[in-house]
Amino acid sequence: MAGRPKAQDPKLLRRLLRAKDRMDAASHEEWPVERLASVSGVSEAHFARSFKDAFGVPPHRYLLTRRIERAKALLRDTDQPIIDIAFQTGWNSLGTFGRIFRDITGESPSELRARERAADHSLKEVPHCFVSAAHRPNLKMAVSEKRRRDAGDNGSAPDDTEVP
Amino acid sequence: MSQGVGVSGIYVRDQDEALSFYVDKLGFIVHTDAKNGDYRWLTVQYPGQASFQLGLFKPQPPTVDEATAETLNEVVSKGAMPPLVLIVDDCRAAYERFSQAGVEFTQEPIERYGSVDASFRDPSGNGWKLIQAR
Numbered sequence: 669m670a671g672r673p674k675a676q677d678p679k680l681l682r683r684l685l686r687a688k689d690r691m692d693a694a695s696h697e698e699w700p701v702e703r704l705a706s707v708s709g710v711s712e713a714h715f716a717r718s719f720k721d722a723f724g725v726p727p728h729r730y731l732l733t734r735r736i737e738r739a740k741a742l743l744r745d746t747d748q749p750i751i752d753i754a755f756q757t758g759w760n761s762l763g764t765f766g767r768i769f770r771d772i773t774g775e776s777p778s779e780l781r782a783r784e785r786a787a788d789h790s791l792k793e794v795p796h797c798f799v800s801a802a803h804r805p806n807l808k809m810a811v812s813e814k815r816r817r818d819a820g821d822n823g824s825a826p827d828d829t830e831v832p
Numbered sequence: 833m834s835q836g837v838g839v840s841g842i843y844v845r846d847q848d849e850a851l852s853f854y855v856d857k858l859g860f861i862v863h864t865d866a867k868n869g870d871y872r873w874l875t876v877q878y879p880g881q882a883s884f885q886l887g888l889f890k891p892q893p894p895t896v897d898e899a900t901a902e903t904l905n906e907v908v909s910k911g912a913m914p915p916l917v918l919i920v921d922d923c924r925a926a927y928e929r930f931s932q933a934g935v936e937f938t939q940e941p942i943e944r945y946g947s948v949d950a951s952f953r954d955p956s957g958n959g960w961k962l963i964q965a966r
């Protein structure tokens with residue numbers, strides 16, 4: 669079903685936005701559907717679909733992009749060890765963090781850190797949150813699918829689920 | 833009379849609700865509230881900032897058709913409108929005051945980059961950054 673999703677009630681959208689805001693504010697926390705649904709006052713059965721219709725991505729993929737965005741900012745702006753950044757942004761293992769980070773951004777956390785350090789920054793006058801939104805990874809497909817495509821569809825099945 | 837931007841508006845889903853939010857909760861004052869039939873020109877000002885009015889406008893006919901109005905209401909309620917920034921002397925104090933008044937904060941005050949900032953939304957979904965003046 670391509671094209672514009674059917675119109676959604678602005679009051680429902682405003683409540684779905686609340687769930688998105690809560691993930692933004694605490695992307696390192698766990699956000700199972702029941703928690704998000706209760707923030708929005710929507711049934712668990714309808715939440716994921718309504719969220720995707722409203723914001724274009726499933727809720728857990730949205731969460732993933734926010735975590736990577738935060739991790740990228742911490743890699744860029746701090747000297748914290750990568751393992752600390754991984755745990756701080758919501759991953760339970762350094763391995764999973766590194767793998768998903770590479771799947772999404774195309775480079776490893778340490779490569780990104782080295783590259784960002786070398787680049788000149790002229791964004792100091794832009795409020796932080798907008799800079800951070802501009803750096804948000806534009807994740808249009810499931811991480812598992814992206815990995816499959818990048819691997820040239822060689823049949824190696826990914827062993828991670830998308831939900832971190 | 834100084835030159836510059838005098839009025840800039842945001843879309844709100846309900847002007848009474850918006851008026852109550854901006855005036856009663858955030859402390860803005862009404863500059864103009866003029867009705868002409870169904871149309872209502874409503875602007876507010878931040879106390880002491882006489883040169884600028886913030887318009888609280890409802891997307892509605894005749895300025896836009898019904899279908900467009902519906903689309904605009906959707907866009908606002910998804911939080912997709914451009915950012916707004918409110919500058920205050922003391923971000924934490926404003927956060928306390930606004931929270932007590934029932935403002936929905938989406939980020940508590942954080943000290944960074946030599947300032948303190950927080951975020952909140954109005955009832956329609958417009959997002960504000962609350963930034964402490966440096």
